[in-house]
Amino acid sequence: MEILLQQIINGLVQGSVYALVALGYTMVYGILGLINFAHGEVVMIGAMIAMTVLQALLTAALTPVLAVLLSLLAAMAVCMALGYSIERIAYRPLRNAPRLAPLITAIGVSIVLQNLAMMIWGREYHAFPLPFNSTSHQLGGAIVNDVQIAIVIIALLIMSTLMWLVHRTRMGRAMRAVSENPAAAALMGVDINRVISVTFMLGSALAAVAGFMVSANYGIVHYYMGFMLGLKAFTAAVLGGIGNLRGAMLGGVLLGLIESLGAGYIGDITGGFLGSNYQDVFAFFVLIAVLILRPSGLLGEKLAERA
Amino acid sequence: MNHLLEVENLKVSYGGIQALKGINLSIAAGELVTLIGSNGAGKTTTLKVLAGLLHPASGKLQYRDRSLLHVPAHRRVVNGIALVPEGRGIFARLTVEENLLMGAYIRGDKAGIADDLERQYVLFPRLAERRTQLAGTLSGGEQQMVAMARALMSRPELLMLDEPSMGLAPLMVEKIFETIRGISIQGVTILLVEQNARLALETAQRGYVLESGAISLSGTAGELLGSDAVQQAYLGA
Ligand SMILES: Nc1ncnc2c1ncn2[C@@H]1O[C@H](COP(=O)(O)OP(=O)(O)OP(=O)(O)O)[C@@H](O)[C@H]1O
Ligand SMILES: [Mg+2]
Numbered sequence: 001m002e003i004l005l006q007q008i009i010n011g012l013v014q015g016s017v018y019a020l021v022a023l024g025y026t027m028v029y030g031i032l033g034l035i036n037f038a039h040g041e042v043v044m045i046g047a048m049i050a051m052t053v054l055q056a057l058l059t060a061a062l063t064p065v066l067a068v069l070l071s072l073l074a075a076m077a078v079c080m081a082l083g084y085s086i087e088r089i090a091y092r093p094l095r096n097a098p099r100l101a102p103l104i105t106a107i108g109v110s111i112v113l114q115n116l117a118m119m120i121w122g123r124e125y126h127a128f129p130l131p132f133n134s135t136s137h138q139l140g141g142a143i144v145n146d147v148q149i150a151i152v153i154i155a156l157l158i159m160s161t162l163m164w165l166v167h168r169t170r171m172g173r174a175m176r177a178v179s180e181n182p183a184a185a186a187l188m189g190v191d192i193n194r195v196i197s198v199t200f201m202l203g204s205a206l207a208a209v210a211g212f213m214v215s216a217n218y219g220i221v222h223y224y225m226g227f228m229l230g231l232k233a234f235t236a237a238v239l240g241g242i243g244n245l246r247g248a249m250l251g252g253v254l255l256g257l258i259e260s261l262g263a264g265y266i267g268d269i270t271g272g273f274l275g276s277n278y279q280d281v282f283a284f285f286v287l288i289a290v291l292i293l294r295p296s297g298l299l300g301e302k303l304a305e306r307a
Numbered sequence: 308m309n310h311l312l313e314v315e316n317l318k319v320s321y322g323g324i325q326a327l328k329g330i331n332l333s334i335a336a337g338e339l340v341t342l343i344g345s346n347g348a349g350k351t352t353t354l355k356v357l358a359g360l361l362h363p364a365s366g367k368l369q370y371r372d373r374s375l376l377h378v379p380a381h382r383r384v385v386n387g388i389a390l391v392p393e394g395r396g397i398f399a400r401l402t403v404e405e406n407l408l409m410g411a412y413i414r415g416d417k418a419g420i421a422d423d424l425e426r427q428y429v430l431f432p433r434l435a436e437r438r439t440q441l442a443g444t445l446s447g448g449e450q451q452m453v454a455m456a457r458a459l460m461s462r463p464e465l466l467m468l469d470e471p472s473m474g475l476a477p478l479m480v481e482k483i484f485e486t487i488r489g490i491s492i493q494g495v496t497i498l499l500v501e502q503n504a505r506l507a508l509e510t511a512q513r514g515y516v517l518e519s520g521a522i523s524l525s526g527t528a529g530e531l532l533g534s535d536a537v538q539q540a541y542l543g544a
């Protein structure tokens with residue numbers, strides 16, 4: 001029973017991070033029909049910037065709260081600029097190219113960013129200098145710490161804000177219009193390029209927050225961390241129905257839970273043959289199952305035929 | 308005559324196919340002009356070029372004595388040019404009201420937008436009842452109303468309509484054309500593209516006949532209605 005509760009808590013925490021990253025994939029897909037495979041690296045860059053700025057601010061003896069806040073803002077700002085630039089430089093020139101071209105470019109951007117990070121921050125693992133002791137709390141036999149509570153609450157706040165933005169504001173309405181019919185949106189006076197830029201910047205800001213969250217939760221940062229996280233968040237987006245915002249959030253949380261419960265019980269299920277280090281297998285098992293059984297995802301309406 | 312819109316020797320190609328072979332047309336402020344022609348004549352192509360969705364290979368495009376050639380589509384609305392596209396182009400997953408608000412995207416005057424919204428609901432009471440309904444769930448005729456009301460929300464000077472009668476029952480066609488006349492009487496300049504040549508010529512003051520990418524005839528609506536060529540080709544006489 002305690003194990004179950006513990007795995008659910010862990011799953012919700014990890015799932016909140018997946019949800020934030022999955023939103024970035026799904027927003028870009030919704031508007032461009034493009035899978036931005038570089039998105040995971042944006043998360044990694046966010047984590048790196050947050051770590052570096054946080055370290056510097058703490059060295060400069062800023063108060064912990066202020067240092068955390070400013071480093072998060074710095075990571076968001078850098079990632080927004082990065083997301084904007086990726087679209088401008090790598091994807092926009094290929095807007096009317098065959099679908100495979102931007103996909104290959106996305107993988108290229110991903111490799112460039114990884115190598116760039118390796119050059120700047122090296123190959124080693126860095127400790128994330130969180131200036132608080134994350135107090136642990138007992139909860140019905142399970143343990144949950146402050147960082148985990150903060151992750152879930154902040155993710156909820158951010159997601160509600162995003163939903164409000166997309167469904168209740170003029171810019172959000174324009175985003176939905178462009179994603180449905182770009183030519184008609186242009187006839188309404190919408191500058192499509194601007195909306196696309198805003199979409200990339202929003203997704204990247206969420207990626208920065210997610211990068212901060214995983215780093216704070218696990219305490220380490222590494223130039224390769226974006227790869228697996230990106231793949232899993234992409235899986236979450238597909239699970240929920242790519243292009244669908246609610247789907248990305250649902251898929252993220254579900255994937256977090258599946259992974260965590262799977263890792264918690266895989267030993268029992270296989271009679272000790274496989275251990276919890278097989279956790280990553282579940283995400284890809286889910287991806288394959290969704291692609292076979294329900295390619296449009298849980299909340300997706302129609303089959304996504306664009307790549 | 309002082310023209311609102313003047314098109315000179317406009318040529319458009321899709322890859323190797325020349326869809327417009329150098330057409331000339333002009334519209335004065337306040338006129339209701341129709342462009343008729345059979346399938347594939349180039350009517351939609353013409354409107355798309357005027358709206359900025361397509362770029363001509365050559366030719367002149369003057370609006371209020373200013374060239375439109377380098378004005379992108381999303382800026383032409385700001386200049387007062389609105390298009391109700393072929394197939395309506397409504398946003399199916401937005402509500403009726405959100406569609407209308409998209410029409411007012413370029414405007415910042417909140418009070419004016421609210422007034423105009425009410426005006427559309429008076430013009431199309433059917434839409435008022437359905438303002439929170441997703442536009443994709445409306446009937447074809449209702450969707451055409453959304454498309455027209457949405458275009459009017461930008462307060463256009465020049466309203467271009469691409470086959471507003473397409474796929475509609477006769478009663479609905481009558482209703483849509485009545486609305487078009489009403490909009491025209493209010494002073495909006497209209498360029499109407501139609502397959503239904505008789506209805507179009509009975510509604511418009513002047514007309515152009517487009518044939519395989521070239522203007523073959525033009526004149527007042529009465530002249531065209533009376534012309535043998537038009538009668539034979541488009542009125543089934
Ligand atoms: N995207 C395109 N690519 C290639 N050719 C096109 C394209 N769009 C239109 N054409 C061609 O250009 C010509 C004019 O097409 P257009 O759509 O302007 O005709 P139309 O007069 O609007 O016809 P309809 O009454 O059927 O709507 C046609 O021969 C059509 O096949
Ligand atoms: Mg047409």
